[in-house]
Amino acid sequence: MAAKKPAAKTNVSGEELQKFYREMLLIRRFEEKAGQLYGMGLIGGFCHLYIGQEAVVVGLEAAAEEGDKRITSYRDHGHMLACGMDPNGVMAELTGREGGYSKGKGGSMHMFSKEKHFYGGHGIVGAQVPLGAGLAFADKYKGNGRVTFTYFGDGAANQGQVYETFNMAALWDLPVVFVIENNQYAMGTAQQRSTSSPDIHTRGESFGIPGEAVDGMDVLAVKDAGERAVAHCRKGKGPYILEVKTYRYRGHSMSDPAKYRTREEVQKMREERDAIDHVRQLLIDGKHASEEDLKAVDKEIKAIVSASADFAKESPLPAAEELWTDIYAEAT
Amino acid sequence: MATEILMPALSPTMEEGTLAKWLVKEGDSVQSGDILAEIETDKATMEFEAVDDGVIGHILVPEGTENVPVNTAIATLLEDGEEAGAAPAPAATPVASAPAQAAAPAAPTEIVSQADLTPDWPEGTPMKQQTVREALRDAMAEEMRGDENVYLMGEEVAEYQGAYKVSQGLLDEFGSKRVIDTPITEHGFAGIAVGAAFGGLKPVVEFMTFNFAMQAIDQIINSAAKTLYMSGGQMGAPMVFRGPNGAAARVGAQHSQDYAAWYAQIPGLKVVMPYSAADAKGLLKSAIRDPNPVIFLENEILYGRSFDVPAMEDFTIPFGKAKIWREGTDVTLVSFGIGMQYALEAAEKLEEDGISAEVIDLRTLRPIDYDTVLKSVMKTNRCVTVEEGWPVGSIGNHLAATIMQKAFDYLDAPVLNCTGNDVPMPYAANLEKLALVTTNDVIVAVKEVTYR
Ligand SMILES: Cc1ncc(C[n+]2csc(CCOP(=O)(O)OP(=O)(O)O)c2C)c(N)n1
Ligand SMILES: [Mg+2]
Numbered sequence: 001m002a003a004k005k006p007a008a009k010t011n012v013s014g015e016e017l018q019k020f021y022r023e024m025l026l027i028r029r030f031e032e033k034a035g036q037l038y039g040m041g042l043i044g045g046f047c048h049l050y051i052g053q054e055a056v057v058v059g060l061e062a063a064a065e066e067g068d069k070r071i072t073s074y075r076d077h078g079h080m081l082a083c084g085m086d087p088n089g090v091m092a093e094l095t096g097r098e099g100g101y102s103k104g105k106g107g108s109m110h111m112f113s114k115e116k117h118f119y120g121g122h123g124i125v126g127a128q129v130p131l132g133a134g135l136a137f138a139d140k141y142k143g144n145g146r147v148t149f150t151y152f153g154d155g156a157a158n159q160g161q162v163y164e165t166f167n168m169a170a171l172w173d174l175p176v177v178f179v180i181e182n183n184q185y186a187m188g189t190a191q192q193r194s195t196s197s198p199d200i201h202t203r204g205e206s207f208g209i210p211g212e213a214v215d216g217m218d219v220l221a222v223k224d225a226g227e228r229a230v231a232h233c234r235k236g237k238g239p240y241i242l243e244v245k246t247y248r249y250r251g252h253s254m255s256d257p258a259k260y261r262t263r264e265e266v267q268k269m270r271e272e273r274d275a276i277d278h279v280r281q282l283l284i285d286g287k288h289a290s291e292e293d294l295k296a297v298d299k300e301i302k303a304i305v306s307a308s309a310d311f312a313k314e315s316p317l318p319a320a321e322e323l324w325t326d327i328y329a330e331a332t
Numbered sequence: 333m334a335t336e337i338l339m340p341a342l343s344p345t346m347e348e349g350t351l352a353k354w355l356v357k358e359g360d361s362v363q364s365g366d367i368l369a370e371i372e373t374d375k376a377t378m379e380f381e382a383v384d385d386g387v388i389g390h391i392l393v394p395e396g397t398e399n400v401p402v403n404t405a406i407a408t409l410l411e412d413g414e415e416a417g418a419a420p421a422p423a424a425t426p427v428a429s430a431p432a433q434a435a436a437p438a439a440p441t442e443i444v445s446q447a448d449l450t451p452d453w454p455e456g457t458p459m460k461q462q463t464v465r466e467a468l469r470d471a472m473a474e475e476m477r478g479d480e481n482v483y484l485m486g487e488e489v490a491e492y493q494g495a496y497k498v499s500q501g502l503l504d505e506f507g508s509k510r511v512i513d514t515p516i517t518e519h520g521f522a523g524i525a526v527g528a529a530f531g532g533l534k535p536v537v538e539f540m541t542f543n544f545a546m547q548a549i550d551q552i553i554n555s556a557a558k559t560l561y562m563s564g565g566q567m568g569a570p571m572v573f574r575g576p577n578g579a580a581a582r583v584g585a586q587h588s589q590d591y592a593a594w595y596a597q598i599p600g601l602k603v604v605m606p607y608s609a610a611d612a613k614g615l616l617k618s619a620i621r622d623p624n625p626v627i628f629l630e631n632e633i634l635y636g637r638s639f640d641v642p643a644m645e646d647f648t649i650p651f652g653k654a655k656i657w658r659e660g661t662d663v664t665l666v667s668f669g670i671g672m673q674y675a676l677e678a679a680e681k682l683e684e685d686g687i688s689a690e691v692i693d694l695r696t697l698r699p700i701d702y703d704t705v706l707k708s709v710m711k712t713n714r715c716v717t718v719e720e721g722w723p724v725g726s727i728g729n730h731l732a733a734t735i736m737q738k739a740f741d742y743l744d745a746p747v748l749n750c751t752g753n754d755v756p757m758p759y760a761a762n763l764e765k766l767a768l769v770t771t772n773d774v775i776v777a778v779k780e781v782t783y784r
Binding site: 032033035036038039040041044045046069071100101102103104105106110111112113114119120121122123124127129130131132133134135136137138139141142160161164165167168171249251254255256257258259263270320321323324325326327328329330331332 | 338340341342343344346364365367373375376377378379383402403436437439481483509514515517519520521522523524525526527528529530531532533550551554555559560561562563564565566567568570599600602621622623624
């Protein structure tokens with residue numbers, strides 16, 4: 001973990017900081033609400049919260065352009081909110097209702113939005129990595145200048161298909177940014193217990209893929225790195241690896257007894273490195289916002305999240321007939 | 333207003349738990365993220381965190397209480413400044429315990445009474461002799477000419493012209509953008525192809541043989557077959573996975589497996605297994621145009637075999653339409669792929685013994701043309717299935733079950749399944765012969781069901 005205190009950046013506008021603050025806070029409050037609904041039995045199965053990692057997607061989305069694609073694992077709520085998907089549709093998918101993005105048939109781990117170029121939501125650790133390179137393959141084939149952000153975890157980074165993909169992505173110069181969200185744990189396994197060398201971003205070296213480590217608790221650093229990566233891809237130079245060092249505050253999923261790390265470790269991260277607090281401080285210190293302004297933002301976000309929870313509770317269960325739809329596409 | 337803190341569900345299966353320990357007391361200020369209590373679930377002791385800021389009002393369930401049902405109010409939380417005595421807010425919205433669920437609707441009925449017996453091509457169409465290999469190549473070339481988004485990828489498909497020469501000439505015509513040699517990375521390139529299909533292309537993935545597709549089966553099933561459903565119809569994988577399947581000759585256990593029954597089990601996939609060159613061509617063209625992932629199972633031994641192929645432009649064969657190769661009255665033989673060779677040979681020999689066999693080639697295993705099979709069995713009252721794969725969970729098993737359910741009263745004998753034997757494929761020539769299904773197996777089975 002890059003433990004240094006993030007330096008205050010001056011070359012960033014108040015407007016942009018406010019946007020980051022808002023987007024990160026939306027994810028955090030949304031996830032807290034999802035945790036609550038899970039506790040009430042309204043959300044079932046596995047539910048992996050993104051709390052603590054908000055700066056990663058928010059920073060990278062700031063480096064993306066319209067038409068760029070993204071794909072990730074089951075820890076996907078933050079990615080969906082950050083690319084502009086409707087919180088109501090996401091929450092209703094968590095509760096398995098008709099109004100969810102997948103009509104209730106995908107659940108927390110399997111959601112998609114063609115409109116927002118969000119390609120899931122994948123429950124098999126590492127499977128999204130070749131899929132993401134394939135999206136980039138299609139874009140290169142069409143020559144449309146688009147870039148795909150392919151997110152995966154420090155645990156997923158040990159899957160063989162990741163290296164198969166690195167090889168082909170480099171061989172074919174695919175415009176894909178591999179974003180390794182290193183939150184230091186894969187379920188209960190700390191990175192040093194599963195990973196032979198700590199610097200995952202160097203794992204592209206033997207394929208000729210440049211990589212860098214990024215402070216994932218600093219949204220500005222993430223955005224900067226994202227811009228470098230995207231520029232590399234758009235120039236036709238092939239893939240780029242960002243190992244974003246981050247931290248998840250909550251358990252792996254809702255049913256995680258969290259015995260593999262100390263309470264103090266989590267508390268220390270939250271107190272010293274929280275990405276939202278960091279931007280909050282920059283806003284206040286730079287006089288871009290007053291406490292009052294931020295309270296108003298908090299209130300507005302709370303209202304959005306509560307509305308999404310209401311929608312997710314009220315949306316009906318999918319009709320029984322839905323059992324038999326969407327198995328095969330009809331020829332057009 | 334005071335809100336209730338409810339006993340949380342902390343695992344997918346938890347219905348009640350023990351409130352082991354309170355870590356806060358009445359009057360304590362808490363922030364979201366602070367641990368309120370330790371709760372024992374059926375699996376572990378877990379910490380329970382506050383999700384809102386506030387002050388603990390009343391503790392309603394003392395520590396040490398066992399069997400506290402999920403969603404019981406265990407404490408009240410006051411907003412800053414509120415009195416601890418304030419009455420708790422009315423119980424939170426009663427949890428929508430999933431509204432009563434009606435019984436699952438029956439599958440949209442797949443079996444209609446009318447079998448489609450129309451010919452595959454108009455009578456009088458000129459025919460030409462072609463090998464299965466050439467027919468497959470022509471099908472790909474024609475579809476690639478017609479649709480820019482169709483491309484071929486796989487090991488040795490381009491410069492080497494195909495490990496079995498199926499893609500002969502395609503690199504020359506379409507160039508290296510559309511005919512792509514991959515590294516030996518089945519899992520990886522299958523995943524890339526599925527992603528490319530999500531992204532709007534129509535990949536044709538050649539596996540050098542389907543034995544190696546086991547490396548990629550996660551991407552085929554979990555990513556290609558299931559995404560349309562999991563996305564509520566938003567996106568799927570219009571693509572073809574093709575290559576030789578089943579036993580070649582003398583290549584041993586790891587290179588000689590028939591995967592027909594495996595893939596036929598998966599909703600979301602379509603599965604094709606042609607026998608003749610005309611079917612190979614017409615079905616591969618349909619597969620490439622199909623908006624779903626299609627498993628196209630070829631056979632190395634059949635590649636070099638010649639058949640009549642209609643010499644017509646844009647000739648396709650629809651999925652789910654079996655072909656009756658021979659009409660007969662005494663027994664129905666149902667097969668597909670190389671099994672057809674044994675079924676047809678057996679029918680010929682049986683004729684010499686005065687037994688008239690009807691021979692049906694299923695051609696596609698998902699969907700399966702049940703109608704044609706049932707109609708035939710209702711006529712002959714006997715059925716023998718023939719396939720190269722293993723006996724347990726075979727296509728024949730499935731057909732036997734279906735025939736029993738739909739045409740029980742028509743049967744004069746049990747349906748018999750001729751399959752490969754239940755062993756890994758041996759190398760020795762004599763043992764390999766013993767492991768495979770043979771024409772003689774079919775004849776013996778037919779004599780059994782016709783009581784001769
Ligand atoms: C192929 C596969 N193996 C195991 C699992 C079970 N599993 C789900 S998440 C996970 C840990 C992954 O950790 P990481 O990649 O670091 O992602 P994070 O959860 O930290 O975001 C495991 C082992 C799975 N879903 N898929
Ligand atoms: Mg991790």
